[in-house]
Amino acid sequence: EDKVVQSPLSLVVHEGDTVTLNCSYEVTNFRSLLWYKQEKKAPTFLFMLTSSGIEKKSGRLSSILDKKELFSILNITATQTGDSAVYLCGYNTDKLIFGTGTRLQVFP
Amino acid sequence: GAGVSQSPSNKVTEKGKDVELRCDPISGHTALYWYRQSLGQGLEFLIYFQGNSAPDKSGLPSDRFSAERTGGSVSTLTIQRTQQEDSAVYLCASSFLAGYPISYEQYFGPGTRLTVT
Numbered sequence: 001e002d003k004v005v006q007s008p009l010s011l012v013v014h015e016g017d018t019v020t021l022n023c024s025y026e027v028t029n030f031r032s033l034l035w036y037k038q039e040k041k042a043p044t045f046l047f048m049l050t051s052s053g054i055e056k057k058s059g060r061l062s063s064i065l066d067k068k069e070l071f072s073i074l075n076i077t078a079t080q081t082g083d084s085a086v087y088l089c090g091y092n093t094d095k096l097i098f099g100t101g102t103r104l105q106v107f108p
Numbered sequence: 109g110a111g112v113s114q115s116p117s118n119k120v121t122e123k124g125k126d127v128e129l130r131c132d133p134i135s136g137h138t139a140l141y142w143y144r145q146s147l148g149q150g151l152e153f154l155i156y157f158q159g160n161s162a163p164d165k166s167g168l169p170s171d172r173f174s175a176e177r178t179g180g181s182v183s184t185l186t187i188q189r190t191q192q193e194d195s196a197v198y199l200c201a202s203s204f205l206a207g208y209p210i211s212y213e214q215y216f217g218p219g220t221r222l223t224v225t
Contacts, residue, residue: 004150036216042216042217045213045214048213090150090151098152098153100149
């Protein structure tokens with residue numbers, strides 16, 4: 001059965017800290033991986049990864065995929081309170097399978 | 109331009125009643141997706157439309173759930189004889205490229221919070 005596991009489930013840090021969120025998967029017929037940020041209801045798109053070893057960056061956020069070891073990480077450097085959210089990882093196979101997310105809380 | 113919109117934003121209904129949830133995708137987006145997010149859970153895929161047809165309905169949790177899309181635009185998710193376990197946030201997303209599995213960015217609506225009492 002396809003599944004996605006995100007860790008940690010929650011994370012509490014102070015502004016300026018760097019965090020690494022993990023996403024591992026066991027899926028068949030992998031096509032791509034997506035990261036979303038969910039602050040209230042609607043998730044907002046962050047990254048789509050299809051190739052192993054190629055880092056994608058957007059400001060203080062970056063992500064990389066390892067298709068051999070079946071995981072992806074999302075890094076956030078110099079965290080700000082506005083980064084507080086649930087970060088969702090989803091794998092695109094024959095269906096889109098999401099993990100339960102990592103809840104990040106950034107305190108001043 | 110306008111994003112994905114959903115209505116109502118909140119719906120409280122009694123167990124056994126039918127509910128309809130509406131999604132207006134971004135204009136020109138050919139693909140439309142419905143997800144459900146229960147408390148503390150990740151996003152659960154329900155159904156996907158390419159144009160007006162739904163190639164994959166396997167995510168619908170039971171035959172009480174149905175969805176339709178008309179004119180390649182608005183979609184309605186209907187839940188008949190609601191049960192308490194149907195309580196969740198129902199999210200709709202659309203994407204520009206028609207195609208499944210999902211290859212491109214999806215734009216999510218604000219969701220409908222359904223509470224079944």
